[in-house]
Amino acid sequence: MFESDLERVEKEGLYRSLRRIGSSQGRVITVGGREILQFCSNDYLSLANHPKIIQTVIECINKYGWGSGAARLISGSMGPHLEFEEHIAQFLDKPAGLLYSSGYLTNVGIITSLMGRKDKIFADRLCHASIIDGMRWSGAKINRFRHNDPDDLKRLIERSTGGGKLLIVSDGVFSMDGDIAPLKELAELAERYGAILMIDDAHGFGIFGPEGRGVPHHFGVCERVNIHVATLGKALGGAGGFVTGSRSFIDGLINFSRSFIFSTAPPPAQAAAGLASLELIAGTEGAIRRKRLMKSVERALRELAGMGYNTAQTKSQIIPIIIERDDLAAGFAKSLFDNHILAPLIRPPSVPKGTSRIRVSLCADHEEGDIGNLIKAFADLKSLLIDKK
Template identity: 45%
Template sequence: MVDLKTWLSQQQEKGGLRSLRPVSSRAKGRLTLAGDGNRELIDFSSNDYLALAEHPALIAAAQQALLRFGTGSGASRLMSGDLAVHHELEEAMATLKGKEAALTFGSGYMANTGIIPALMNRHDCVFSDRLNHASIHDGCRLSGARVIRFRHNDLNHLEELLMEKRGTGTALIVVESIYSMDGDRCPLRELVAIKERFGCLLMVDEAHATGVFGAKGGGIIEEDGVSSGVDLAMGTFGKALGSYGAYVAGNREMIDYLLNRARSFVFSTALPPAVAAASLAAVQLIQQEPELRHDLQAKMAYFKGMLRAGGYLADLGPSQIIPIQVGESKAALAKAELLRKERIFATAVRPPTVPEGTARLRFSITRHHSTADLAQAAKALLEVMEL
């Protein structure tokens, strides 16, 4: 066993030790940290991109479900925890993703560590982008399949690996449509062509795209018109949809199979009814009110424009996730602390979440942010980065 005291001391020394900072209040894109007086910070760390977590429609739906069903589902879906609202939510997600069926999970982590091992085994190959989320990497390892990582968004490298290592078993390519720490976008149209040429399954994690992209909020697979070429469209309710949990959408046969074989679904208590009802309300809302994402996209453009006007020359990416590269972990922590003094809360993201030497400040733009908030944050950030 690792020496716990030594390990903790080493992490502290190199700026890699994590700790929890309780939030005593949060509302309308602002938060107050416990023990920090009543000093209100503008929150740039939240994934509540469309500001739906406080939307009256979601709150009302959750309240009605609480009154009708209580706080918990009481059992797994395959026991007695299967509620009508779960089916309504799955039907809505299948429609949104252009698929025949969908299945919900307790979280994105549970989805990825359930789906991949259910589909793949030691006779198969998984081709995974190097910058995929930890839950995808863990799902790959749990599957027992041969795992081959390709350079981030490098489809030429992927093709080379497929030609060399594809084998005769089932091959699965796994990517994110919007990468959670870099905010960049996967070239899905080209990827679909590759997966068809090599006879692979394609799984796309749309956690940070659903609700934000696509004419109806269906994510990058909708915007790029590749829904039919994606075998498994996975994502979460805990980001732009303002709730909690996750889903996967695919053809009916695939979903029926996962319902029987995905252990993180079979052996887990069902999502609480209030959570499922809030998620359903969010799915309906993003389709009815496209102005939600139009507003967010305008705020994204404004913030990036302010940074560029101030002399920040690095690529700011195509999404609401804006990584500001710093380099070393201690430096990123120091800059995050300087921003907090200016009432800006932005998380310093460090290894192993990101590769060594690429610690960064991760800014998430949400509909909560006013132009004044964005201007204040841009000014503070430019000063911290000494531009």
């Protein structure tokens, strides 16, 4: 069925396949029996195997069982779903919250229910695929502004005509570049033009802002962000998505958001794990983990820059190491793997030509020696680049 498409991607060197790992997630994983130091996980605070979360899940399963039965409008909400939503709303200073099965479904479910054919969406050009899919399926008029460029956003809003709702949407921290959206400027434009402001802070939640509340709190604009989305699959170390906003907005999602209405609710233990993670990130342990993570980020950025590597505009735990020669990028990733280091290779068309990159993501459990190994591997690769010049 897909044969010719698969042949094409194979020819283009873009064929994707799954890798089996023989261990749990963590700073070191086993692949084909080899121990590999990994820099590709979004488990930024290294909570995926936290004993407190595991214990919470076991206790929750003992109490509520595993399955949730059906979609929540059919079989009802269980205690852990409601407790998570109440706590996340409180934590993010919003009246209400809603849990979805994933961040992808959260974005799709919000945008398709809120926006329609008469409406206009203004989205950063580097927004996540789930935002793009939601925009396309909503039928609204889509305008993409230049990455992190409020002036271009203003130009597009002023150029647009007709009525309908306006939605400005951006990632908080960008997943491929690690840079941060200018939320103050976006909030000002949203207010000036009467637009709804939606921020997907999947990669900022748990890391930035007081107690890890994320980028909107980091910039002090949380009350100006109408729709605050994030996921349980990254710093919270689990899986699932959530959104917070006004009570009527959340009631609207319960009534109109198809990815919420027509999908089996996450198992109650998934919500209970989210709540246990939330307690950790908001407490002393979260603060210690964030500090350790940022120390590694600072060192890696300093030493990579010292070797002349381009790490773009990153300000976060996501470090893109740009290999301008797209033809050499695959060799780079392979050499890293031969050195027992796993970091994903991102190439065009996922990113513009001439900006292939190794996307390193750092986690709280990475040790000084791990960062040292990463730096040494990149120092060795520098000679590969020089030889090919």
